[in-house]
Amino acid sequence: MKRETLIWTIVFILGIVMLLGRAFLTEQGMGKAYVRAVEINADAPDPADRWIQYDNALPKDYYTAVARDPNQREYQFSPGRTIGVWVAAFFTLFILSFLIRDNPFYKIAESVVVGVSAAYWMVVGFWTTIVPNLLGKLFPEWVNGWAIPGLDAQAEWAYLAPLILGGMLLWRLSPKGSWISRWPLAFIIGTTAGIRLMGFLHADFLSQIRNTITTIWVTDVAGSFIFWESVRSLILVVGVLSSVVYFFFSIEHKGFVGRTAKLGIWFLMITFGAAFGYTVMGRIALLAIRLEFLLDDWLWLIDPAMKRMSM
Amino acid sequence: MKRTVPLMITALGGFVLIVAYFIPATQGWGEVAAIWFDILAAIAFVLGGGNLLKIHLKKASDRAPGWGYSVITVLAFLTTLSVGLGKIGVNPNPMYPGFPLSGDYREIGSPFWWLYEYAFKPLTATMFAMLAFYIASAAFRAFRAKNVEAVLLLGTAFIILLGRTFAGVYLTSWLPDSLFGLRIENMTITIMSVFNTAGNRAIMIGIALGIDPIWGRGRSDPCTNS
């Protein structure tokens, strides 16, 4: 066996032994999930119309309830959600393992996320839009009978158009019939263009020019000149103009135009530096929440939100 | 015909929305077009899922390299789809207990919720969390202060990185009030509200000017390129 493989095998075995030891041999354990049973429609005369919903509960609520009454059934240990926490933790570790090198665990995790996310989006699109906004508009009585019982509307046959266009769009999956999807795609492109043309023109062009037309002789209410505010205004106006000159490639960047464009580049470099700084900030927060999940919700090594403080 | 009708649909769709912006009496047409667009966007999700299934089923049936992972993808897809579309394990809406499919498809405790909470959420979140590592690696390998522009970029980045944490406050807290503007946290505010605003405003104006002719021209139409 190669040395590297041997080292990794030992690390895995030690890791599993430590995890199982912490989970089963320590008093508090780790990675456990609890639920609170809530009765729904408790007053309904027909027992078939009553059921129990299980909301997430904190471990401290469970232990407080058990200490008060060991036979209580309101707060319970949840095997399904406990398995879920461990599955989530292992998926997190599988993805992080890519940092060492590409490996089958990472590929399995990647395959699962691709499949689950595509199906998730389909389910969301179906229940949030296709049922209420398409089928519910065309066949309200039918939808009333199984999906939205309170729906009370008249059929709107104008919605046949998006139904037909949607059907044509699905022909894209067929190798021979994909040309049929051109009409709905054309509609999508046309409406996107129409929506965005005006949005960008108004908010990003006209409004930005208007916002830049600002006074560079800033005074307070009494009329006294405020030096630093005026300097800021001047820098803003000069910055916008010089950066716009940089993007104007129809005139050669020589002489006065060249020097202005150079100033524009400097403003843009400061802009990109700020973007880099903020991007770093953003990415680190994403890592922080995943490591918090591993240390807090799975390993139970820390408890900053006091979810288990009463134990 | 194959080219003309899609072009006419594109032009009509765009035209209706532009006219609706300016003429209040035609606002209803714009709303109708936008609602149809929203419905087609939902159907596009179905198309995306179907396309994924098609590609991975083909890969698995052709026994292409990595076909085992395609089987996992298809299994994950079909499992999530079936529990989600069928609202399996979902209780009805309490107001309508006699209608099994009237409940919330994302109900806490349902298999679909479980797949979101313990598969989709940790996987997507960790995928993006990896970027923190790559940004550190990129910072070491790529950022060289070779010229004035690079020095400006890196200098600004350092001020922002320090100024947006307590480190910046601590490092320049000793500066007197007369030099208030030179405290790192205040320099950060100035950089963002003046320099960054100027640069991004110019970029926005440039993009807005660029987008309008591209959308208006419509010469490269993906509908007609097959």
Add this chain to the structure above:
Amino acid sequence: MYEFLKNLDKRWIFLMMFLAVSVPIYIIGKTGKTFPEVPTLLAEATFQAIEELKEGDPILLSFDYDPASEGELAPMATAFVKHSCEKRLKIYFMALWPVGPQMIDDVIARVIRSDFPEMVYGVDYVNIGFKPGNEGVIKVIVTDLRELYTTDDKGTPIAQIPMMEGIHSVQDFKLVVNVSAGYAGTKEWVQYAVTPFPDKIKLVAGCTGVQAPLLYPYIPQQLPGLLGAIKGAAEYEKLVIDKYGGTNPDPKYLEAKRRMGPQLVAHILIIILVVLANVIYYIEKKREART
């Protein structure tokens, strides 16, 4: 040493970043100590926008993010909902991202059902959910919300929800609060809601670090208040907790403040890495010039 650093395996850098984030999380988790926060003007403007509202005013919260951005945005979302509940506003949730409703569910469970159990769904708060279409959704709902939203997120028809009475479009809300991770998000809300109706629709937002610099040109005319990245969230949390948190605030409302610890260490690491890389670069250049 020079040769080691010049050919440094990127996995050592990954390990350094891992320790730079995990060790402060562990220490802060154990000790509870965090760095102090001083709110900036933008955080105060965002706070004031909600603080100015009166009891019963309708506020629209659009949660346009997914689990990938939860680290930065969930603390903001929590603080926005806490603030709205303390002000006793009528809260309307919606989302432009497919996973947005899950984010809404999480915040409702964490804040409203946990700390404000007297609030009644359909009377004090409602979740009208997600619709696909990105800016197409905003385009419709700024003039006719009920044409697109025929039911709430659970499938209950809009007409049966008491607090939807009088709400016909986004213009009927006193304030729109957007928590945004990208497209579709704050930029689209500015472009398609605020800009066409500047006197009717007021927007404040919280966004990721990547987006924040790109939204500054909209400040303050189109976007009076903006919380940028986890720092913005920490500043806003401080304002909300100072006013409404009491003497012993619940730690779940201080999540962003705790996350500023690993931020500081990781930022210093990035600076050290860049400086080190440039030192190596200049040494290399000098050696090349000599030979």
